[in-house]
Amino acid sequence: MTSQRKATPAIRVEGLTKRYGRRTVVDDLTFTVRPGAVTGFFGPNGAGKTTALKAVVGLARPSAGTVSVLGAPAGSVAPDARRLGVHIEPCGAHPGRSARAHLRALTLSAGLPRHRVEEVLEVAELTRAAGRRVGAFSLGMRQRLGLAAALLGDPEVLVLDEPANGLDPQGIRWLRRMLRDRAARGGTVLLSSHLLAEAAQTVDDVVVIDRGRLVHQGPISEVESLEDVFLELTGGLER
Ligand SMILES: Nc1ncnc2c1ncn2[C@@H]1O[C@H](COP(=O)(O)OP(=O)(O)OP(=O)(O)O)[C@@H](O)[C@H]1O
Secondary structure (H helix, E strand, O other), rough: OOOOOOOOOOEEEEEEEEOOOOOOEEEEEEEEOOOOOOEEEEEOOOOHHHHHHHHHHHHHHOOOOEEEEEOOEHHHOOOOOOOOOEEOOOOOOOOOOOOHHHHHHHHHHHHHOOOHHHHHHHHHHHHHHHOOEEHOHHHHHHHHHHHHHHOOOOOOOEEEEOOOOOOOHHHHHHHHHHHHHHOOOOEEEEOOOOOHHHHHOOOEEEEEEEEOOEEEEEEEEHHHOOOHHHHHOOOHHHH
């Protein structure tokens, strides 16, 4: 990870639209994500967050619009684990494989040094469980494994869908510190979350979408209560 490219956004989403059949799930979405910061991506269930994140990392082809990551089209950055790390469920680990074997396979296919496996196991506090079958992992342990996999290349940009999902309070604190540390070192983090109180402690910038459309982008410092702003912008309990 480097602290270059500070002047330009690390991620630029312009007019992103994704349709499934006749249904528009992401609708003319434009926002930017700056390096050296954690950006939270929020929206109600079904708002299109995962779909938009998939388009950002090249896992979904936009129906219209463009996405660039570190100045390059999303799809061209995606295979480079040193530039882009992604955790979007399902993590793809074979249930019969151990966590260590899963990470080793990823390391091999990404052309990364083998020692990264033990390093990310340590970072994700999974070393003791590394020899166990992934199929026997709890939700939180699978989540840690997915995050460990995203960190394998020590990437400049991290895109994480609901990274706190299933984590216990200790795990949530670990995640917050890890993300803050990466941002402090110049890294870029874009994450989605429904845990607004927790996210408010972690993020620098906020992007809120509703029904696939952008309803807010700005620094968290300008938001008095993320929950109030979220409910106000997305129709709250009256949906
Ligand atoms: N492959 C697909 N084919 C058809 N529809 C899809 C597909 N993927 C997502 N959708 C639909 O797109 C809409 C947005 O889904 P998405 O998962 O992006 O929302 P989300 O904001 O991440 O929701 P949540 O917070 O519940 O995870 C949903 O109505 C979903 O059913």
